Amino acid sequence: MNKPDLxxxxxxxxxxxxxxxxxxxxxxxxSRIKKFFREFPxxxxxxxxxPNGIAVIFKGEEEGPTTMVxxxxxxxxxxxxxxxxxxxxxxxxxxxxxxxGHMAIACGVGLxxxxxxxKKGKVVLLFQPSEETGExxxxxxxxxxxxxxxxxxxxxxxxLPGFDKNQVVLKKGVFTAASTGMxxxxxxxxxxxxxxxxxxxxxxxxxxxxxxxxxxxxSFADFALITIIHAVLGEVAFGTTPGEAKVMATMRSxxxxxxxxxxxxxxxxxxAIAKEYKLNVSIDYCEAFQASENDPEAWEYVNxxxxxxxxxxxxxxxxxxxxxxFGHFSTVTxxxxxxxxxxxxxxxxxxxxxxxxxxxxxxxxxxFMETIKKINF
Numbered sequence: 001m002n003k004p005d006l007x008x009x010x011x012x013x014x015x016x017x018x019x020x021x022x023x024x025x026x027x028x029x030x031s032r033i034k035k036f037f038r039e040f041p042x043x044x045x046x047x048x049x050x051p052n053g054i055a056v057i058f059k060g061e062e063e064g065p066t067t068m069v070x071x072x073x074x075x076x077x078x079x080x081x082x083x084x085x086x087x088x089x090x091x092x093x094x095x096x097x098x099x100x101g102h103m104a105i106a107c108g109v110g111l112x113x114x115x116x117x118x119k120k121g122k123v124v125l126l127f128q129p130s131e132e133t134g135e136x137x138x139x140x141x142x143x144x145x146x147x148x149x150x151x152x153x154x155x156x157x158x159x160l161p162g163f164d165k166n167q168v169v170l171k172k173g174v175f176t177a178a179s180t181g182m183x184x185x186x187x188x189x190x191x192x193x194x195x196x197x198x199x200x201x202x203x204x205x206x207x208x209x210x211x212x213x214x215x216x217x218x219s220f221a222d223f224a225l226i227t228i229i230h231a232v233l234g235e236v237a238f239g240t241t242p243g244e245a246k247v248m249a250t251m252r253s254x255x256x257x258x259x260x261x262x263x264x265x266x267x268x269x270x271x272a273i274a275k276e277y278k279l280n281v282s283i284d285y286c287e288a289f290q291a292s293e294n295d296p297e298a299w300e301y302v303n304x305x306x307x308x309x310x311x312x313x314x315x316x317x318x319x320x321x322x323x324x325x326f327g328h329f330s331t332v333t334x335x336x337x338x339x340x341x342x343x344x345x346x347x348x349x350x351x352x353x354x355x356x357x358x359x360x361x362x363x364x365x366x367x368f369m370e371t372i373k374k375i376n377f
Contacts, residue, residue: 001108001365001366005108009104009105009361010104010361012107013100013101013103014085014086015032016029016100016103016104017095017356019088019090020075020088020090020093020095021073021074021075021093022074022077022132023074023130023136024052024074024130025074026051026053029074029103030129033054033056033073033107036107037056037107042056042058042114043059044056044059045057046149048143049126049127049129049139049140049145049146050128050139050140051129051139053127053129053136053143055125055126055145057123057124057148058114058118058123058125059122060117060118060119060120061119062120064118064119064120064122064376065121065375065376066122066153067118067121067124067152067153067154068124068126068149068329068333069106069125070106070128070154070155070326070329071099071103071105071127071128072129072131072136073127073130073136074129074130074133075096075100076093076094076096076097076132076350077092077093078096078352079092079094079352080096081352082353084355096350096352096353096354097354098159098349101159101356102364104356105361105364106368107125108365109125109368112365112369113372118376119376120376123376124151126140126149130325131325131326134289137326137329138325138328141328150332153295153297153301153333153334154298154335155301155302155335155336155337155338156324156335156338157339157364158337159339159342160341161344161347161348162341162346164312164314164344165344165359165360166340166359166363167311167314167340167341168302168306168313168338168367169313169316169339169340169341170299170303170313170316170338171315171319171338172294172296173293175292175319175320175338176292176319176321176323176324176326176327177223177289177323178253178255178258178259178323179250179252179253179259179288179289179322179323180259180263180288180289181250181287181288182248182251182263182285183246183283183286184209184248184249184282185246185281185284186202186205186206186209186245186247186279187243187244187280187281188202188277188279188280189243191243192239192240193239193241195241196241198241199241199243201242201243202233202245202279203245204277205273206231206233209269209270212273213266213269213270214227214228216265219265220258222253222254222255224251224252225251225321226250226251226266228247229248230246231245231247232246249266254291255291256290289325290327290328290331291319291323291327291330292324292335293327293330293335294330294338295334295336297334298334298335301336302338302367305371308370309363309366311363324337340360342356342357342360
């Protein structure tokens, strides 16, 4: 990649970093991406890929496969700290996961394709909303315009602090865990705090549920984890015995089947305890992520691209415990999610001082372009 092109991408990345937007609110971020492509016009732009999502399409002259490269539009509800010149201008919101860098890489792929269209098929650059909440990929798949971009292959990368800079992190099969948020609401009966016997406090049941849920995964042979992340009991009213409680937990597993089983067991546990204490109970779920499972053929393309570019690779055996909603694309196409080392001294993802290393941009562009060449050229 020549220096002027890289400078454009770095400038774009820093602009995106300064104006982050939360999941479902990425309207201006999407507009900045569309503005970038005015100088490098694609053959088609499809909007309505979920709220604020867009797909940029470059078409070949011959029939052939559709290759999709996905990046994420959204940022995190984290107050950024540090003294970088391009620090977030939006209070309490920041690109401390590196989605600004992922978008810059996808734009770099578009910059390359604008000067040299694929020979066959088409390449779709998807700028997806709401990755952080686990909603975006499903929204894209459910959108009316998805038929226009239905991919034969889907690729995405995630920068990975803690690994050597520019090292390609690969894994066959599951790359990131499935996860879901579980929200349990217990309802009993309030009473005067002087006469707790007249009410039905969910306090003891809540405590049993919290302990029981975190111990439940020990009964599974495969990796399973339940983490209590929040709990509320009653109101701050010293004259009142509480009548309602809420427990929130995050459930994780490497396999979608294990997740289904864990949810079933957790629900049975909650309902049994609620029945014991004569409490009404409701269970809701949010931020559901499928496990990201890499297709063998798509894996080979990225592995070969890494070799062709003579990049250092690391083949991991254990999936990452964190989740990525790219896993939803695994259910509809041959997909591949891989990592790109961001440096061992780089702050971890979601830390307030994290800033995407711009040195990764040309490497990421090169990996995607080399992969695309093997499929569409």
